[in-house]
Amino acid sequence: MSLSLSCIWILFFECRSLFASKAIQTGDCIMKVPYNVQLTPDDLSPKIKSLLADEIGNISKLATIILFEQSKGQDSQWAPYIGCLPQPGEIHSTAVRHCSEVLENTTLKDFMHACALVGSRAWGSSKGLSLIPFADFLNHEGITEAIVLSDEDRQLSEVIADRNYAPGEEVVIRYGRFSNATLLLDFGFTLPYNIHDQVQIEMKIPSHDPLCQMKLELMQRHHLRTVKDVSDFNSFRNPFTIKEVKSATGKGKGIPQSLRAFARVLCCTSIQELNELAMEAVQNDGRLARRPLRICSKEIEAHKILLSHITQLIEEYNVSLESLETVNTPSMYGRFALRKQMARDLLTGREEEVLHVYKLVTLFAINSSIFN
Structure with missing residues (x-):
């Protein structure tokens, strides 16, 4: 050899x-x-x-x-x-x-x-x-x-x-x-700060939404994947991967386009609004929500939906992190301490990505309110 x-x-x-x-x-x-x-x-x-x-x-x-x-x-x-x-x-x-x-x-x-x-x-x-x-x-x-x-x-x-x-x-x-x-x-290891961290979040189309089926068809037609819930067969969920995106110039941060599109479809309350989104997609590159909504109040409503869901995720991650801090016994040493640190790294990285999008959504909603 x-x-x-x-x-x-x-x-x-x-x-x-x-x-x-x-x-x-x-x-x-x-x-x-x-x-x-x-x-x-x-x-x-x-x-x-x-x-x-x-x-x-x-x-x-x-x-x-x-x-x-x-x-x-x-x-x-x-x-x-x-x-x-x-x-x-x-x-x-x-x-x-x-x-x-x-x-x-x-x-x-x-x-x-x-x-x-x-x-x-x-x-x-x-x-x-x-x-x-x-x-x-x-x-x-x-x-x-x-x-x-x-x-x-x-x-x-x-x-x-x-x-x-x-x-x-x-x-x-x-x-x-x-x-x-x-x-x-x-x-079998984690990094205290990982620039490639990401988190997957899920949002649902409520089963009681009268436009549920039309919204599903619109999203599927424009390649937004929907998954039927196992626990609730009358509602559908969409998984989205969130990560901080930076270009070589430091620009390029933003809310994932698919997540933004989902929120806009979700806040539609009429067939006409859904048709307008579909027409916009056809006139552009086939993707939904490439441009801000024509009615600013609806854009703000879409971002409020995102804010509500992301705020809940942040609260859940905070509870999990606090539960890790409460354990302080001799058994923390050795392998248990290592596993606890990896769990903390995992949760912290996910929370940072969610906070990143939270700040963007909040900033956009505030700016939209100011200029409305």
Whole structure:
């Protein structure tokens, strides 16, 4: 095997990290990992492959490879890498029973651990999924532009520095533009301040609205997705993703167009108002609510609907955050304290995004009232 780790040396702490062994300049290649030393589903031995059912996915296949290579001990060509991987985690899979004939001493707990390793450390590749030795020890930073790049021509993965690093400084990359919810679910950590945080909110069309069906048809015709409630089959809800949007010039912040459109449709009280929205969409690019409503009072009413819903969300997040603060016992230490901090990061990020839209809606409603 040939593994090139240019300009870095490795320190292993509780949270595995990579640190610069000498000065790194912007544009330097930090790491090169040839494809032939990466673990992919293609590395399954023919004997094991014949035992796996067709529906077994790449995560389970890679987990099986890890277990198989672990069983070889130091005879495995991947022993230096696999020996550095984290201790067991928790994840469930039933694929272990298919491999019990080959991996005699493997338990379900072992397989759960291997699946957790793959799920939190593998990268997407032309082969579906790959474990790239030691690239997965680079920690995540949301603002860096350094990512793991794949070069099919040279058959390798590499990382290029997007900044200068002094000797002893931790080298970081970006796993993706992920919210704290995604980071927590896929990787098991959160960031105290995450510029990619977002929150999904839901708004309903009341079942008692006499124009409910017409509003639904209008929104569906103009590509606003509606989902029927499980608990209340006579009403419909719309999910909207809110995140702070900034352009390179610092502009571009705004209320999601789809959310603004929903509020305008929701406040319509006549067929004529709905027809006017539909005509406006046809005359523009096919999307609803691209321009302010002709009647300013209706625009203010739409924003008041948003304000009411967003205010309720803020209150709910505040209650949840306060409940986290009330726990102050010795059991807070260790793993519980870490989980509590991640929950706080998750809630705080979501609340900040909701507050961002709240301020915009309030400002617009005030300005509309002034100039009306």
